[in-house]
Structures are given as structure tokens and as C-alpha cells.
Amino acid sequence: MFGYVKPRHTDLLVKEYEFYRAAYCGVCRRMQKETGFFTSFALSYDIVFLAVCRMLTTDRRCTVKRCRCIAHPCRSRSCLFDNEALSYAARASAVLLYEKCEDDKKDRGSHRLRARLLLPLFRRAARRAKLNFLLEQTHRALAELSALEEERIPSIDAPAALFGDLLGLVFGEGLEGEAYDVFYKVGYELGVFIYAADAADDYHADKKSGSYNPYVLTYPPEAFAGGAPDEVKTALRLTLANLAEAVERLPFGTDTALENIIKNTVYLGLADRVELLGKPKQKKYKRVHPTPEEHK
Amino acid sequence: MNNPYKVLGISPDATDTEVKNAYRALARKYHPDNFAGDATSAELANEKMQEVNEAYEQIMRERKTGKRGGGTGAAASYADIRNMINARRMREAEAALARIPVEERTADWHFLESLVLMHRGFVNDAMRELEIACSMDPSNVEYQQAKQMFNQNAAGYGRNYYGSYSNQPQRGCDGCDVCTNLICLDCCCECMGGDLIPCC
Numbered sequence: 042m043f044g045y046v047k048p049r050h051t052d053l054l055v056k057e058y059e060f061y062r063a064a065y066c067g068v069c070r071r072m073q074k075e076t077g078f079f080t081s082f083a084l085s086y087d088i089v090f091l092a093v094c095r096m097l098t099t100d101r102r103c104t105v106k107r108c109r110c111i112a113h114p115c116r117s118r119s120c121l122f123d124n125e126a127l128s129y130a131a132r133a134s135a136v137l138l139y140e141k142c143e144d145d146k147k148d149r150g151s152h153r154l155r156a157r158l159l160l161p162l163f164r165r166a167a168r169r170a171k172l173n174f175l176l177e178q179t180h181r182a183l184a185e186l187s188a189l190e191e192e193r194i195p196s197i198d199a200p201a202a203l204f205g206d207l208l209g210l211v212f213g214e215g216l217e218g219e220a221y222d223v224f225y226k227v228g229y230e231l232g233v234f235i236y237a238a239d240a241a242d243d244y245h246a247d248k249k250s251g252s253y254n255p256y257v258l259t260y261p262p263e264a265f266a267g268g269a270p271d272e273v274k275t276a277l278r279l280t281l282a283n284l285a286e287a288v289e290r291l292p293f294g295t296d297t298a299l300e301n302i303i304k305n306t307v308y309l310g311l312a313d314r315v316e317l318l319g320k321p322k323q324k325k326y327k328r329v330h331p332t333p334e335e336h337k
Numbered sequence: 338m339n340n341p342y343k344v345l346g347i348s349p350d351a352t353d354t355e356v357k358n359a360y361r362a363l364a365r366k367y368h369p370d371n372f373a374g375d376a377t378s379a380e381l382a383n384e385k386m387q388e389v390n391e392a393y394e395q396i397m398r399e400r401k402t403g404k405r406g407g408g409t410g411a412a413a414s415y416a417d418i419r420n421m422i423n424a425r426r427m428r429e430a431e432a433a434l435a436r437i438p439v440e441e442r443t444a445d446w447h448f449l450e451s452l453v454l455m456h457r458g459f460v461n462d463a464m465r466e467l468e469i470a471c472s473m474d475p476s477n478v479e480y481q482q483a484k485q486m487f488n489q490n491a492a493g494y495g496r497n498y499y500g501s502y503s504n505q506p507q508r509g510c511d512g513c514d515v516c517t518n519l520i521c522l523d524c525c526c527e528c529m530g531g532d533l534i535p536c537c
Binding site: 173304 | 354357361364365368370397454457458459460461462464465487488490491492493494498
């Protein structure tokens, strides 16, 4: 996936930020253990968000230990252990990586070679993940999506809805009844957002390579010259408003740390991301302190 | 072949999401993983699974080409469609809108289509349809209001979020403001002719 779903860390409490980083390390470690050491290099913030959301459904207690790892050999970091959600996120990530790889293989362009090289690794990881049902269903959903992309329709909503459906599946897998519906909806809206945001970010690349991108078919290059045009941003904010509605229904209970991380991500992190859409990548995204008006 | 909707156990009016959910529930029920080690029931489940898959694919194909059963009813008036939308019967409204031929589509059509699309979460298409409606009939107040509402929704989301710690409920009185509150109460009493704290 794409790493769009991050909290605005300057607005988290220190303990929440620590917890978030520990969750990140926890998912990474589960990936190394359950789906293969090298798959952990493909860990993204989106998967960590999945883990944090799914923690709402599991026993909230988890152990924090200080550990070292190959990416940070000098300083030890806090790392979460013993939570079913971490393990689920790691395995779901393997499934998604495998399906994305299969999908990339069909594309033309530079991704194809990379996909071919990585495919055996991810195939093995997906098999080890032991989520057969999810694997079959995501495969079917992606097949529907690529069939629709073949038609090259100029509207983004239909393919985005299919991608949302796929992410909804991942968020809801293993849950039942109302919990499934709530988590499915969160995943769905998030998927719609990610698909549209990714298309807006890839505008220039897709224009060049000629691959399918609904925005290329609807907007002239001038509209995307200095970042995404206002209509695109407004539509994305409307999707975010839907997402916020879905997130409000999550079973937070009394856990303010998880609640804050999730709401911060949705209300602040993703809103920041919309502002940056379509602009060239900055080396490191730094945010200045919020102005007093924002603090209201 | 049997009616595919019967196989999935849903009505033909079900939304796409409902079709998907019904299909997935059945697919999970008959998944081969559930029958590991039991050859006869595994075979039965496999047959059932194929049937479910076929039914799902047929429904999806039909919906894509727009050949849904009952798609050729009499054309509904805009007022009827409006009522359907108000009653949240979105699939019906959508079908009714689709039956109106392209050349007869007025500004009202585009407006209602926009509402239906918005309800489905198709925000880009909804905004485009609303734009068309507004340009066809710029003096219509209802369209302008809807447009304003869209923009407000987009701009206003999360406006009042600043961490849930900042919007904890206000407590009545604590150690910091107990004296202030007493003095206020005393002032009130004095206004009414009484006195709470005699020394001030």
C-alpha cells in the first residue's frame, strides 16, 4: 500500500506517540516472525493504522519491551508484544503485498520487473499468513478492479469504490455482526480515499507512461501544475467526512490513547495529506507549530 | 439455472454492498478450510460454493450491463423520485432516473442524480452532476443550497477536533474557583436584599 495514513505526530501526546511507535515496531516484528524476515521491509503506515484500529477489538493489554532490531541497531526502541491485532495486521499485510505484486506483474513499465523478482517472496509470505479466505476474496476484488480499469472510464468513483471494498474486507476480516459492519465501513472509506489520493499523486507519472488514471482523462495538465486542483481536494475532503462518520462509530470504550491516535490520523494526518496532494515530494515533511486559530 | 438472487438469499432490490456481503457470508460458510478432514461434506460444500460463485458472477454481470429485472417500468415523475430519495429508497430512485432518456434530462434530473450518487459515496460524480444542474438553472435556490452544503461538509470536517483531551466536560466547581464562585453567590444574594458572606 502507499503510506498515506499517518497521524500528525506533533499533535499527539508523548505517551500516545510512544505507543504508536511501539505498535509500528510490534507489527514489523510480527512480520519478521510470521511471514518472513524480508517482508518487514515493506511495512507501511497504513498497516500500522490497521493494527491500531483492530486493537479496539482485542484484549487491550499488551506488553511493551525495549528491543533492538536491524534497522535501529544502536538505540533500543519500545516494541509491543502479545496482541492478536499486531499479528493480524502483519498477516493481512502479506496478503495485500502479494496481491499487489500479482497486479503489478500485469502492468507495463518499471514496476513489472520488480514485481517479478519479489513475487516468490510474497507468494510464500501470503501462504504463511494462513488467511485463505481473505486471500481468495482480495484476489476476486482486485480482479474486478482491474477489469474496470481496463475500460478506462473517466470517473474515479467506481474504481475507488472497488478498492474501498477490498480494504473494507481487510479491516472487517474475522469480525462478525455489527463490529464487521463498522470496521468494513472504516476500511471502505479509507480505501476510497487512498485510491483517489494515489491517483492524484501519480498524475504526472501516469500522464507520461500512459497508464490508466481517471484524473488524467478528466483534467488538463495545467490543472495539476501546482498540486491537485481544488475540486479534487474538495471531493477528497468529502470522502474524509464520510470516513470521520465511520470512525466515530468505532468501539473506543474508555481507551483515550487508541482513540486519540485514530482520530488524530483521520482528522489531522489525512487532512494534512490532502494539502500536499500532487506536489513534488519533499525530503522530510516538517510541520511548523499550529497557529493559535487552529488550536481552537 | 435458478434465480441467482435466490441462491444468495437476497431480494433483487438489494444494493451492491448487500449482494457482496451476502455472497461473502456464504463463501465463508462453505469455505473448504471449514471441512478439512471430512471428504463427503467437503465435496458437498464445494458444489454449493460453485453455485454461489456462479450466482454472484451472474448478478454482477447483469448489474454491469444494466439489464436488471424490472428495469422497464413506466417512467416515474421527478416528484416520485424525490419521494423515493426522501424515503431512502436509493436503488429504486437510481433505476427510475436511469429510465429517463438522455434527451429529456432536465436540471432537476442532474440534481436528483447528484443526491443519489452522494448517498452512494460517489463524491466526484455527485459534484459534477450538481455543477451541471447549477449551470442549467443558475437561479434555483435549492441547487445552490446543496452546493453550499457540500462545500461546508468538505471544509468543516474535523473542525472541532483538537484531541479528545481538550473537550472533556466542564466540571462545576473545583479548588481553584471555589472562592470566586462564593463571591459571585454573595453578590447575587446582596442584589436580592440578602447576604451570604457578612464581611464583604
